[in-house]
Amino acid sequence: MREVQGQVVVIGAGIAGLAAAHRLLEHGARVSVLEASGRVGGKLLPGEVAGARVDLGAESMLARRPEAVALARAVGLADRLGPPATATASLWTRGALRPFPKGHVMGVPGTASALAGVVSEEGLARIERDAELPRTEVGDDVAVGEFVAERLGREVVDRLLEPMLGGVYAGDAYRISMRSAVPQLFQVARTHTSLTAGVRELQAKAAAAQQTGPVFMGIRGGIGTLPLAVADSVRARGGEILTRTPVTELRRTPEGGWQVRSGEREWLADAVVLAAPAPAAARLLRAENPGAAAELDGVEYASMALVTLAYRRSGTALPDGSGFLVPPVDGRTIKASTFSSQKWGWIADENPDLVVLRTSVGRYGETEILQRDDAELVDVSRQDLKAATGLGATPVATRVTRWDDGLPQYPVGHHARVARVREHIARLPGLAVCGAPYDGVGIPACIASAYAAVDRIRGDLRGVQELTAHPVQSLHGGAGE
Template sequence: MREEQSRTGTGQVVVIGAGIAGLAAAHRLVQRGARVTVLEASDRVGGKLLPGEIAGARVDFGAESMLARRPEAVALAREVGLTDRLQPPATATASLWTRGALRPMPKGHVMGVPGTASALTGVLSDEGLARIERDADLPRTEVGDDVAVGEYVAARLGREVVDRLVEPLLGGVYAGDAYRISMRSAVPQLYQAALTHDSLTEAVREIQAKMAANQQTGPVFMGIEGGVGSLPLAVAESVRAGGGEIVTGASVTELRREAAGGWRVVAGDRVLHADAVVVAVPAPVAAGLLRAEAPAAATELAAVEYASMALVSLAYRRADITLPEGSGFLVPPVDGRTIKASTFASQKWGWIAEENPDLLVLRTSVGRYGETEILGRDDAGLVDVSRQDLEAATGLDATPVETRVTRWTDGLPQYPVGHHARVARIREHVAKLSGLAVCGAQYDGVGIPACIASAYAAVDQIQGDLRGVEELTANPVQSLHGGAGE
């Protein structure tokens, strides 16, 4: 094995994992003068951010947008030279495919939870709307230390609100089950409001009033010309330009503390000696790496569950099809369809349309937590079922000129009730080990800005400042939108 020891005054740091969290950590470390080596097991950087081409059109085969109302992702893009390529969606109009028709996405709600029954007119039945009105007369529903979003909202407003609107919106972020997802971690605004309000609709109206009073200017979401998948490539380039090393195809097999202080990291035939280590890999991999030195944290990480999904990208000749207006649609699982969403990429992102005037690019997403049968189908089967659902929803019956299926097996960590407490326990165990920190989608949010925030807090932690991780653990930062599937 090749021993590499580089203790210097600025510190040698190894970052394990080159997804957006690991790369953001490396970038921050290089800015602060540390010597950084990033080790990535796969043959590329970027994790769930993956740029590519279909029929010659540049597209994303992973996450396609990032929340712009949080600063971390847009700020990082600017820092690595992407300012001129930042673009908001060309349209913010979306639909729900429910009860046999494409219906305008309701306004006046917080992650599907309305402030008034009228906000969901056209989406819910008359019985469902009447059930919402009963909220003001119901006794208080205690939420305790945490509660499932679906369970709480159904108790206050009825299951139809959950099944027709909350479920597809949360599913777009987590590919999960609203009746299992933690309200405290996934929709912290609602959780905090539920602690102090008897009526849920009243709480939502108060949230909306505060949002209006503090209204931010500019778009809610942001994309990048050429695809959000270009962000990790630009961050990696900046890390290298700053003297950092990024090694792909380097699977870490051992992480141990050394008697003299610091850490020993083994990856293939390389042995690195570092002052500090940032572990930025999915929970099962992190569990394996931490088992020797932080067994309690490893046990907690091993219990984190994941959902798998697939993205089906389809390119059509523009002359062959006509799509409804808007950026696409979401699909409530209760309607029994296979796809859970479709994005009209050429209509959502102006640069795709400008670069490819003769093409229309669409994509569908398939797979939710606990669904195994549909993802067991081959690529052709997923394309077929996507085309069937697209035809039923929009009338689209043309033959695509090219298709591409991208599978994200165990791609999205689940945030069940009690998730915040698990994260707190993991961080408590890790904090006992000097020079070690963790970050990534399994902690404080699956969206790009949340992953970057966790990376910055991890960097602060290994440099002796625990305020960031303490704040994240006490106050989950997951946005109401902007998950990996966005």
């Protein structure tokens, strides 16, 4: 058995694990990152179709949270950052592509008029009744779909909220926690009798703050290049990153450190950052912390697939805008489509003879569609695209990317589960968890989670071994996004 000495072991090389390693190295730690798969990046995956560079996973990051953009700049990507060429999206509902309503928070409107053409006359009248209804108590948490349906009617949930949340969580709005997934609405629900009045207040505050700049940001070459750049920076600073190295055992040592084992290899560490999906984290914690493991065993995941298609530009016409969302209530197979060549100027610049777009299929509870083979997923995507946009051309290339159990679900009570996990973890000095199962599935939220984990590790080790002579300023920005 070969023993590898290391101060901090990071388990998992998704963006959270890589961000944790990068932050630890900034403060003088010796770091080994162990990744079970054959690559780094997790759900951020660069690829190509018909020779065009594209993202095969997440394609943008929230720019009004600082963590992701700041990390991209720190690893040398500043000159490749850029906003979408267009942020105008549509909603494919009631048999037509309709402009996505403005003046909403995650699909929840401030006025009924914002949803004209999307919601029926009866539905609009139901929204107007919100101001007349007594307060709806939300307690410690509530399903966002359940609450909004009670205040504004099911049409708002089914036509607006479901496609918005489906795009982020691949989940079911009637199960998703409002406190964890849409915390600004949860605060409104706790402090306002009228939901629409609370949304208008949120909008007024945003306007008064004069928020400028893009909401989202991309990277020339794809968001999937971010983890590659972070990994390069980690290695340049002396960090070790090993792929195809699944951790098989995590044990506390008699001296108070950690023993990390992968097959016949062993690392002795003062601390461990566990940045793995919930099932893997539960498996590794079962021996030393069965309470945390039991909680993580309860985290459910949704699967989905992305279908990327490339067409010859000649003879291919798409509607204006960045793409469209699809309410499940309309009975379509795809849940969204992104017109990648129109949304991202760099794709159009690099591939003037191609039109690239993608669709997404699958959400929580939908299993049948994802059991179909790749060719069938391409066929149903093409059928829906033709019905929505009139696009009947034959693609020159297609690519299906499956994300099995790719997105953790945040049902009612998720925040309490996360609190219990961290309460259990706090009993084991030198151990921290981070990533999508905890405080948000978006890229900035995962990075913030990683920075919070590093802060915890540094606090635990301060009396054992100084990581740096200077204090750390945490970039942890809070839960969710």
